[in-house]
Amino acid sequence: MIKVCHMTSVHSRQDTRIFVRQCRSLHKAGYDVTLIAENDRDEVIEGIKICGVDKEKKRLARMAGTTRQIYKRAVECDADIYHFHDPELIPLGMYLKQKGKKVVYDVHEDLPRDIYYKPWIPRHFRGPISRLAETIEAWAAKRLDAVITSTPYIAERFRGLTDLAVDIKNYPLLQEDIAPVEWNAKEENISYISSIFIIERAVREVIKAMESVEAGLTLAGRLEESLRDKQLSELPGWEKVSYLGWVDRGQVVEIMKKSRAGLSLYYPTATYLYAIPTKMFEYMMAGIPVIASNLPYETEIINKYRCGICVDPYHPEQIAEAMNWVLNNPEQAEEMGRNGRYAIENEFNWATEEKKLLALYNELLR
Numbered sequence: 001m002i003k004v005c006h007m008t009s010v011h012s013r014q015d016t017r018i019f020v021r022q023c024r025s026l027h028k029a030g031y032d033v034t035l036i037a038e039n040d041r042d043e044v045i046e047g048i049k050i051c052g053v054d055k056e057k058k059r060l061a062r063m064a065g066t067t068r069q070i071y072k073r074a075v076e077c078d079a080d081i082y083h084f085h086d087p088e089l090i091p092l093g094m095y096l097k098q099k100g101k102k103v104v105y106d107v108h109e110d111l112p113r114d115i116y117y118k119p120w121i122p123r124h125f126r127g128p129i130s131r132l133a134e135t136i137e138a139w140a141a142k143r144l145d146a147v148i149t150s151t152p153y154i155a156e157r158f159r160g161l162t163d164l165a166v167d168i169k170n171y172p173l174l175q176e177d178i179a180p181v182e183w184n185a186k187e188e189n190i191s192y193i194s195s196i197f198i199i200e201r202a203v204r205e206v207i208k209a210m211e212s213v214e215a216g217l218t219l220a221g222r223l224e225e226s227l228r229d230k231q232l233s234e235l236p237g238w239e240k241v242s243y244l245g246w247v248d249r250g251q252v253v254e255i256m257k258k259s260r261a262g263l264s265l266y267y268p269t270a271t272y273l274y275a276i277p278t279k280m281f282e283y284m285m286a287g288i289p290v291i292a293s294n295l296p297y298e299t300e301i302i303n304k305y306r307c308g309i310c311v312d313p314y315h316p317e318q319i320a321e322a323m324n325w326v327l328n329n330p331e332q333a334e335e336m337g338r339n340g341r342y343a344i345e346n347e348f349n350w351a352t353e354e355k356k357l358l359a360l361y362n363e364l365l366r
């Protein structure tokens with residue numbers, strides 16, 4: 001049996017791209033799959049071996065300490081194919097390649113552009129660091145066996161650097177239990193599920209919008225305490241917010257089932273201008289309308305399938321107007337939800353992306 005080892009120093013072992021989609025698909029296809037990720041123990045979940053490593057809270061400590069742990073576990077694994085998900089693991093990927101292993105770099109984000117929006121990097125350093133990151137990624141791509149990206153836009157940067165550059169999108173799994181529930185059984189509630197960073201996601205505008213909305217907002221995802229306590233909780237709309245923090249996959253599903261709409265609101269930064277918003281598709285799969293930023297990709301999908309409303313993420317009044325429309329027009333909102341579900345079942349689902357992943361692995365083994 002071919003042994004595959006996925007590695008991440010940043011993402012959770014429950015990450016929907018890594019574990020839920022890729023590792024599960026590879027295991028189902030007959031691969032012996034190991035995932036090295038943050039976990040307090042080694043265990044086997046759904047036939048996938050989880051090799052736990054400690055995750056440092058501080059960024060630099062993680063880049064050094066966690067990476068060393070992953071290096072040790074990866075060598076012990078002795079896999080045929082290694083598949084890593086974070087740019088800080090590039091040196092480990094290069095080491096494994098030198099040892100004769102097949103190595104895949106999975107690029108979740110457009111790192112050189114993202115760096116310009118990292119608040120922890122001093123502004124005057126962002127340009128040089130961005131250029132350095134792009135140079136390192138290009139250098140690695142020429143030497144590794146394949147590059148997978150989360151969007152076609154990012155993939156274009158790597159084509160010409162490697163013979164295998166494939167975009168594999170984070171479309172939902174049809175078999176996941178996010179089947180719509182009866183509209184009358186839903187709560188007077190809107191959901192915003194995401195790891196939330198003020199600098200790139202319109203959470204402040206959403207809280208301000210809640211001042212004019214007669215409903216609750218369920219806010220789920222990692223949010224720094226300082227941002228919550230110093231910026232968000234002082235806004236009047238915060239009293240209508242139920243903040244849950246990080247929640248597991250089962251809780252995410254239940255939140256979406258009970259909600260009357262889902263928010264997918266990002267500022268038009270370089271990071272998100274050409275991104276494929278995973279959560280938007282999950283809301284569609286749950287059969288609820290999407291209230292999304294009026295970015296090109298989101299606008300195209302929502303207008304084509306009539307499955308939601310696009311708004312300017314900088315304007316709380318537009319966000320509030322969209323929320324109130326969904327709440328006050330239940331029949332039309334339910335129809336939007338059905339339209340979104342139809343689009344997932346017929347076009348935007350993991351089945352097509354799974355075939356691309358398995359085809360890439362077959363190519364690596366030739």
